[in-house]
Amino acid sequence: MKKLKILVVALTSVLAITMLTSWERLKKDRESNWSNGLHREVIVYSSTGEEIWRFEGKCDINYSSGRILFDDENNKRHTIYFESGTVIVNEI
Numbered sequence: 001m002k003k004l005k006i007l008v009v010a011l012t013s014v015l016a017i018t019m020l021t022s023w024e025r026l027k028k029d030r031e032s033n034w035s036n037g038l039h040r041e042v043i044v045y046s047s048t049g050e051e052i053w054r055f056e057g058k059c060d061i062n063y064s065s066g067r068i069l070f071d072d073e074n075n076k077r078h079t080i081y082f083e084s085g086t087v088i089v090n091e092i
Helices: 002-034
Strands: 038-045 051-064 067-072 077-081 086-091
Touching: 051 077
Parallel strands: none
Antiparallel strands: 038 051, 038 086, 051 067, 067 077
């Protein structure tokens, strides 16, 4: 019986932590959707580490198949294809 109580407490704790993490993610997604993106900094580096492009402003970012797609606060669409470089996206 004691093992069952410990198991229930452990499972409840894991579920609570998971729900809190999911809730924070949902709040951030909703904030981004309602305010036309979050204030971010996007930096693109070449394969040698040289900075080749930088953007700072509000944007909503999507990642898929080796590319980052985002619309900026002026509704201009940007697509960054990267195969050998690095793209860093920071929320500011």
